[in-house]
Amino acid sequence: xxxxxxxxxxxxxxxxxxxxxxxxxxxxxxxxxxxxxxxxxxxxxxxxxxxxxxxxxxxxxxxxxxxxxxxxxxxxxxxxxxxxxxxxxxxxxxxxxxxxxxxxxxxxxxxxxxxxxxxxxxxxxxxxxxxxxxxxxxxxxxxxxxxxxxxxxxxxxxxxxxxxxxxxxxxxxxxxxxxxxxxxxxxxxxxxxxxxxxxxxxxxxxxxxxxxxxxxxxxxxxxxxxxxxxxxxxxxxxxxxxxxxxxxxxxxxxxxxxxxxxxxxxxxxxxxxxxxxxxxxxxxxxxxxxxxxxxxxxxxxxxxxxxxxxxxxxxxxxxxxxxxxxxxxxxxxxxxxxxxxxxxxxxxxxxxxxxxxxxxxxxxxxxxxxxxxxxxxxxxxxxxxxxxxxxxxxxxxxxxxxxxxxxxxxxxxxxxxxxxxxxxxxxxxxxxxxxxxxxxxxxxxxxxxxxxxxxxxxxxxxxxxxxxxxxxxxxxxxxxxxxxxxxxxxxxxxxxxxxxxxx
Numbered sequence: 001x002x003x004x005x006x007x008x009x010x011x012x013x014x015x016x017x018x019x020x021x022x023x024x025x026x027x028x029x030x031x032x033x034x035x036x037x038x039x040x041x042x043x044x045x046x047x048x049x050x051x052x053x054x055x056x057x058x059x060x061x062x063x064x065x066x067x068x069x070x071x072x073x074x075x076x077x078x079x080x081x082x083x084x085x086x087x088x089x090x091x092x093x094x095x096x097x098x099x100x101x102x103x104x105x106x107x108x109x110x111x112x113x114x115x116x117x118x119x120x121x122x123x124x125x126x127x128x129x130x131x132x133x134x135x136x137x138x139x140x141x142x143x144x145x146x147x148x149x150x151x152x153x154x155x156x157x158x159x160x161x162x163x164x165x166x167x168x169x170x171x172x173x174x175x176x177x178x179x180x181x182x183x184x185x186x187x188x189x190x191x192x193x194x195x196x197x198x199x200x201x202x203x204x205x206x207x208x209x210x211x212x213x214x215x216x217x218x219x220x221x222x223x224x225x226x227x228x229x230x231x232x233x234x235x236x237x238x239x240x241x242x243x244x245x246x247x248x249x250x251x252x253x254x255x256x257x258x259x260x261x262x263x264x265x266x267x268x269x270x271x272x273x274x275x276x277x278x279x280x281x282x283x284x285x286x287x288x289x290x291x292x293x294x295x296x297x298x299x300x301x302x303x304x305x306x307x308x309x310x311x312x313x314x315x316x317x318x319x320x321x322x323x324x325x326x327x328x329x330x331x332x333x334x335x336x337x338x339x340x341x342x343x344x345x346x347x348x349x350x351x352x353x354x355x356x357x358x359x360x361x362x363x364x365x366x367x368x369x370x371x372x373x374x375x376x377x378x379x380x381x382x383x384x385x386x387x388x389x390x391x392x393x394x395x396x397x398x399x400x401x402x403x404x405x406x407x408x409x410x411x412x413x414x415x416x417x418x419x420x421x422x423x424x425x426x427x428x429x430x431x432x433x434x435x436x437x438x439x440x441x442x443x444x445x446x447x448x449x450x451x452x453x454x455x456x457x458x459x460x461x462x463x464x465x466x467x468x469x470x471x472x473x474x475x476x477x478x479x480x481x482x483x484x485x486x487x488x489x490x491x492x493x494x495x496x497x498x499x500x501x502x503x
Contacts, residue, residue, distance in 0.1 A: 026068035070110035074117035093132040100137035105149045112152035116159045126163030142179040154196040165207040172204045177218045184223040191237045198240035205247040225262035235276035242282035250289040272313040288325035292332040311347045319355035331370030338377040350385040357393040365406040372413030382420035441483040448486035468502040
């Protein structure tokens with residue numbers, strides 16, 4: 001009897017030892033993977049550890065072992081460039097799917113983590129994941145799971161959406177979108193979950209107008225706008241809200257108007273000067289998408305201090321690439337009307353744009369274009385730009401242009417300021433042999449037109465050495481016939497003996 005009674009204990013001991021061995025094995029694997037050592041990864045892959053993890057450990061009856069195995073698979077998949085095809089085979093992927101319906105939420109999160117890792121490798125991997133019929137358990141999680149599980153579910157969906165527009169179109173059907181938007185309305189939903197939902201809505205909308213309209217059809221704009229305006233919303237959530245609205249607004253005038261119609265402009269404009277850089281950047285993108293659409297939308301951006309917020313954003317970013325959307329927005333607003341251009345000048349946008357003429361090439365080009373749109377409206381806009389030193393900065397860009405677009409836009413800006421500023425004093429420093437002939441001809445034209453009308457300007461032209469430099473330019477530069485005519489007109493304004501003296 002003692003022998004018979006001891007048999008169950010021996011069996012239990014054997015099972016316990018097996019359980020401990022599996023847990024110890026997974027602890028060792030996790031510890032080695034945490035080192036992020038390429039040699040460890042290589043040895044693991046050569047030993048075909050993925051097969052061992054896939055069968056049987058990711059289906060282990062002990063949740064701790066199952067979680068560790070799922071997370072190890074995810075880590076191995078992310079760490080290798082060439083994904084083992086065994087992991088993407090239907091029969092292997094199907095072993096992961098039950099984890100999405102496990103009674104323990106940590107197992108569900110680990111299952112989502114593994115699917116995200118696999119789907120994120122390539123379009124084909126994402127297709128393989130979808131082929132395992134994972135959408136029903138994902139839908140079940142969206143509706144009934146705990147908040148942290150839901151967040152991992154949304155990230156799985158977003159990974160799939162990111163694989164291609166075709167996949168996004170197939171999985172972001174009205175039912176899925178409604179489930180996602182439903183979670184935005186839940187008071188108990190965490191900021192992390194809401195941010196994840198806004199991100200997947202943004203990435204879906206980004207692909208095309210039809211997908212953006214599908215998102216809007218779920219009435220998503222209203223809860224997103226409400227979250228953005230909430231004083232309790234953390235920066236990550238607000239950035240996600242702003243990007244979601246930007247990806248909706250970018251496609252058509254009508255979609256942009258729907259965003260503005262959600263009574264959210266004040267929150268958007270306030271975000272331009274937020275303390276958090278991510279919030280400012282996404283706000284700048286959204287304002288750009290709205291402001292460039294139509295004159296009416298541009299007016300709505302400018303209303304209630306919008307241009308002042310844009311200029312403050314330029315000052316905060318201090319010439320960085322992050323302000324590129326704001327630089328462009330000022331140009332678009334100014335291009336729509338002289339009234340908006342005047343508001344931008346009054347807000348001192350010219351001075352705020354000057355540092356961006358020394359920024360990265362793309363930013364320099366955009367800043368030159370924006371200054372050109374401001375200056376084309378006449379003296380009231382062009383003169384303040386000349387007074388803050390735009391001309392020499394634009395001339396430097398023109399002379400050192402990295403491409404034809406930059407050269408052309410800086411030239412247009414130079415011409416607009418030169419011909420519209422009405423201030424010969426501001427033009428006088430450019431009357432030099434360092435100014436290219438094709439720009440110099442516009443300077444000479446302004447002096448030929450303006451000097452006869454102003455005795456003080458003629459006096460300054462002599463006393464400041466401009467007349468002397470003009471004679472030198474005639475000797476050293478190859479001026480075209482039009483420029484020579486202007487030189488003769490200028491010289492004729494002064495006594496012949498004075499001109500001869502400087503010659």
